[in-house]
Structure formats: C-alpha cells, structure tokens
Amino acid sequence: MALNDTLARVDADLAAGRIPVARQRLRGLVSSYPHEPAPRRRLAEVYRWRKSSYSGGANGDCLEVADGQATVPVRDSKTPTGPALAFSPQGWTQFVSAVKDGELSA
Structure with missing residues (x-):
C-alpha cells in the first residue's frame, strides 16, 4: 500500500x-x-508525550515520555519528530531507579 x-x-x-x-x-x-x-x-x-519530571536545566536537556503504551517510548524534546527509544516497562523502571540512585554517569 x-x-x-x-x-x-x-x-x-x-x-x-x-x-x-x-x-x-x-x-x-x-x-x-x-x-x-x-x-x-x-x-x-x-502519542501523548509529557516532559520527564527529571528533565530541565538551562541547557534544554529534556526527555519526553509517552504514557499508556505497551512499551515506554522516550525521545529528546529538541527533536520531537526524531527517533524514540522504546523501553520495556521493567527496563524503564530500572533505568529511572539507576538515575535516581546516581548509578549512571554522563
């Protein structure tokens, strides 16, 4: 088609x-x-995108997350029509926990 x-x-x-x-x-x-x-x-x-509560700052580093999906799509807010990463719900929860706990570095 x-x-x-x-x-x-x-x-x-x-x-x-x-x-x-x-x-x-x-x-x-x-x-x-x-x-x-x-x-x-x-x-x-x-998709219904929302800005992540942990995004922000003066340099515009923002992530957006789409709710209500089987996976958790995440994209860069500066390029909304660009690619998105799709996490499993468990993977997203583990990623957010690792960020909160300071287990990841830039």
Missing part, C-alpha cells in the same frame, strides 16, 4: 477511535519509509 493511502487509513482509524491500529500502521510506515518525515511526525502526534 502506498504511503498516502496508508496515511489516509490512519486518519480513518483515528476518526473512528482506533488509536492502537493507527499507531501500528504509523510504526510500519516509519519502518518502511525511514527517510520520510511525514510518518514520524504523525506518529509523534498520536
């Missing part, structure tokens, strides 16, 4: 409230068209 046809199906899925299906289609498009910005941008719009 062509890119524009699949994006139209994503729009129909979203209009019908089938958000998980829309996300799945968009992830497929991102994988199939890695250099095309439209699927990445649309996927970023579909």
Whole structure:
C-alpha cells in the first residue's frame, strides 16, 4: 500500500477511535519509509508525550515520555519528530531507579 493511502487509513482509524491500529500502521510506515518525515511526525502526534519530571536545566536537556503504551517510548524534546527509544516497562523502571540512585554517569 502506498504511503498516502496508508496515511489516509490512519486518519480513518483515528476518526473512528482506533488509536492502537493507527499507531501500528504509523510504526510500519516509519519502518518502511525511514527517510520520510511525514510518518514520524504523525506518529509523534498520536502519542501523548509529557516532559520527564527529571528533565530541565538551562541547557534544554529534556526527555519526553509517552504514557499508556505497551512499551515506554522516550525521545529528546529538541527533536520531537526524531527517533524514540522504546523501553520495556521493567527496563524503564530500572533505568529511572539507576538515575535516581546516581548509578549512571554522563
């Protein structure tokens, strides 16, 4: 299926409230068209991103996390249409604990 046809199906899925299906289609498009910005941008719009409570500072080093997913997507707030890392919920919990406990260094 062509890119524009699949994006139209994503729009129909979203209009019908089938958000998980829309996300799945968009992830497929991102994988199939890695250099095309439209699927990445649309996927970023579909997730509900929030700034991490541990982000901040004057230099703009901020992470955003998307809630309500089977995995925990994390991205750099300076490039919202760029790639995101996907952690398992357990992996994310362990990562946050390690950061809080000072077990990781830059």
